[in-house]
Amino acid sequence: MxxxxxxxxxxxxxxxxxxxxxxxxxxxxxxPKATEHFVSDVHGEYNAFDHTLRNGSGNVKQKINENFGGRLTPRNIQEFATLIYYPEDKLAYRKKNVATQDELDQWYLNTIARLVEVLKITATKYTRSKVRKAMDPNYVYITEELLYNDQQELDKRNYYNQILHNLVALHQADEFITVTCYTIQRLVVDHLHVIGDIYDRGPAPDKIMDTLMKYHSVDIQWGNHDIIWLGAVSGSALCIMNLLRICARYNNLSIIEDAYGINLRHLSMFAEQNYTDIKAFRPKTIEDSEVISADERKQITQIHQAVAMIQFKLEGQICQRHPEFKMNNIVLLDKINYENGTIKIGDKTYPLTCDCFSTIDPKDPYKLTAEEEKVTRSLLDSFENAAKLRKHLNFMMDKGSMYKCYNGNLLFHGCIPVQKDGSFQLFEFDGKKYQGKGLLDFFEKQLRKAYSEPQKNDDLATDMVWYLWQGPLSPLFGKHAMTTFARYFIEDEDIHVEKKNAYYNLRKEEWFCRKLLNEFGLNADEGHVINGHTPVKKGSQPIMANKKMIVIDGGYSKAYQPTTGIGGYTLLYNSYGLQLVTHHPFTSKEDAIKNGRDILSTRRVVNQELKRQTVADxxxxxxxxxxxxxxxxxxxxxxxx
Missing domain, CATH: 1.10.287 (Helix Hairpins)
Known part of the structure; x- marks a missing residue:
């Protein structure tokens, strides 16, 4: 047995x-098969992400339209939808703008009755037991009495109406409306997939992680920007320098200090002593971002240089430790002529646009100074002991993976490294070769080992985590090299180019997507490959390869929206099939509450099932x-x- x-x-x-x-x-x-919700590359944009979760990528409003399309005006439908998204805020706003108590009481009665109707629709896909678990325990009895009784029956009508009146008379209407709205949100989407890159660029990845930790059902496919955070608490000084550099570049160091309580004072003092205000390292800002003072900008610029220089030194060290990584093309500090300010790369010599090399010894350019060693050791200790960060990343490890096979679809953030002919590229290490699915399995094993056994000294697993960030055969990076140094110091844009893996051309081909699905043991006739990582630029299509490939990185990050022209893609998969949802850029929660502004733009059917899918499928x-x-x-x- x-x-x-x-x-x-x-x-x-x-x-x-x-x-x-x-x-x-x-x-x-x-x-019926319950609804899956796919999001990707949210990059710390909490407000837009939170709104998308609350409206279920338009699912809530669709339910309202289906039930009230002929009974409510479009404006009233949007008002009702916004109430379901933000019940506490909308209730407060409503009460401020109501003329009389009698008018408010009538609004309560109408609203509760409508909410129960929407709840009935969203509950039809689930067992009573599952619906009950989604309800607030304090209101289970009342909700079930309203939900499972037909108020149109004469014998029950007075009973039903008396429950509504009592909720108002006993001052329970606000709380009942609030918990019912959250039950609807909970039921409108059964499971959430986050296809990578929760961290970096945007201001509040910590709030996104807090939200995901409370979410009822979720999985995460790690992105390259998530990896450097996981590497930071695994003991990779190089991952720490990369994430600090990105935070400085996008004026987001408050995430480190305020959100995660990591003290950067030692780093700041070191940077102030050794670096000046150089334009190339000033933080990037966007039009509606908070204006920073000249002193603050200078401090961030100095920190930016300090961590970048340590990063370049540590990159040289790791490439010397691991020649098998084949990444000598990023080892450049020994190629600089420090006297005349030039650098030789290959057969060409380039002038350097700026000079911030005061901490580099030309005779031993990859050696950290004593003070850099001290700063690095301090940061390693701080990241290891950051309790809130560790809690968030423990959750990411628990719910995360390099890829996910789920209901016939293949989900991963970046790519599967391949040659131009579509054959899987080989990563050779310690006498073994890894490719395709086996390559992702290998890297996941290394990451889990590094995370479970944090090392402050150089070790293979931790170095592998950094390789996932920018290695040429990393499934999360997908380019031949990261040209970070050149972008700071060399004006010639030809040297800035990061050549993409052949995967990104081949994924437009149906035969190649079928090959990927077969590699992971999925049905190539029915399955789809779902990616993030690469923003879909204006004029490009997110659906490719005869609908076998779907890319849903459409610009959650405000930094990408000028390129994509939209506010992001999401994907829904319900019993009728797959729908791609295009979103407008999110304005603000206040705009949504006061003006009914929603970010849903358009839906596009990817495929429609000939037979409605059930749980059995x-x-x-x-x-x-x-x-x-x-x-x-x-x-x-x-x-x-």
């Missing part, structure tokens, strides 16, 4: 228990079928005994 069989026998010890469970599971298999359905077979065997045993 298997372990699963033993557990089921303990849980269902009697014949009637087994009959009841078989009946329950068979019924569940016939429910999902991964959960397959698990239920396996359980049912065991239960039927148990029932047969009970009948014979």
């Amino acid at each position: 298997s372990y699963t069989q033993e557990l089921l026998r303990e849980k269902f010890p009697a014949k009637q228990d087994v009959v009841t469970e078989i009946t329950n599971l068979e019924a569940i298999l016939n429910l 999902t991964d959960t359905g397959r698990e239920i079928k396996e359980k049912l077979q065991i239960l039927r065997n148990m029932l047969a045993d009970y009948k014979q005994s």
Whole structure:
């Protein structure tokens, strides 16, 4: 008898228990497939991300339109939708703008009745048990009485109406409306997929992580920008310098200090002593960002230079430790002529646009100074002991993976490294070769090892985490090299080019996407590959390869929106098929509440199922079928005994 069989026998010890469970599971298999929600590359843009979760990428409003399209005006539909998104704020705004108490009471009665109607629609895909778990425990009885009774029946109408009136008379209307709105949000999407890059660029990745930790069902496919944060708490000084450089570049050092409580005072003092105000290292800002003072800008610029110089030195050290990484093209400090301010790369010599090399010894350019060693050691200690950061990244590791096969689709952030002919590229290490799915499995094993056993000294697993950030065969990077140094110091833009892996051309081809699905054991006729990582530029298409490839990085990050022209893509997968959702750039929560501004733009059907999918067609359905077979065997045993 298997372990699963033993557990089921303990849980269902009697014949009637087994009959009841078989009946329950068979019924569940016939429910419609619940909705999956896909987001990617949110890059710290909490407000836009939060709004997208609250409206279910337009799912909430669609439910309202389906039920109230002929009964409410478009303006009232939007007002009602905004209430469901932001119940506390919308209630407060409503009460400030109501004329009389009688008018408010009537609004309460109408609103509660409408909310119950929407709740009925969203609850139809689930068992009563699952719906009950989504409700606020304090209001389960009242909600179920309203939800499962037909107020149109004369015998029940007075009963139903009295419950509504009591909620108002007993001053429970605000709380009931609030919890019901959150129940609707909870039920409108059953599962969330985050296809990488929660961190960097935007101002509040910590708030995104707090939200995900409270979310009812979620998985994460790690992105390259997530990796450097995971590497930072795994003991990679090089990952720390990269993330600090990016935070400085985008004026986001407050994430480090204010959100995660990591003290940068030592680093700041070191930077002030050794660096000046150089334009190339000033923080990037966007039009609606907070204006920073000249002194603050100078301080960030100095920190930016300090961590960049340490980064370049540590890159040289890691490439010397691991020649098998084949990354000597980024090792450049020994190629500089410090006397005449030039650098030789290959056969060409380039003038350097600025000079901030005071901490570099030309005779030993990759050696850290004593003070740089001290600063680096201090930062390693601080990142290791940052409790809130560790909590967030523990969750990311627990819910995360390099890729996910889910309901027939293949989800991963970046790419599968391939040659131009579509053959998988080989990563050779320690006498072994890794490619395709095996390459992703190998890197995930290294990351989990590095994270579970943090090292402050150089070790292979931790160095591998950094390789995931910018290695030429990293599935999360997907380019031949990261030209960071050149972008700071060399004017010639030809040397800035980062050549993409052949994957990014081949993913437009259906045969190649089918090959990927087969590599991961999925049905190539039915499955899709879902990517993030590369912003879909204006004029380009997010749906490729005869609908086998879907790229949903559309510009959550404000830094990318001039390139993409939109505010991001998301994807919905329900019982009817896949829909790509295009969003307008998000303005503000206040704009949504006061003016009913939504960020949903348009929906595009990717594919439509000929037959509406049920739970039986999902991964959960397959698990239920396996359980049912065991239960039927148990029932047969009970009948014979």
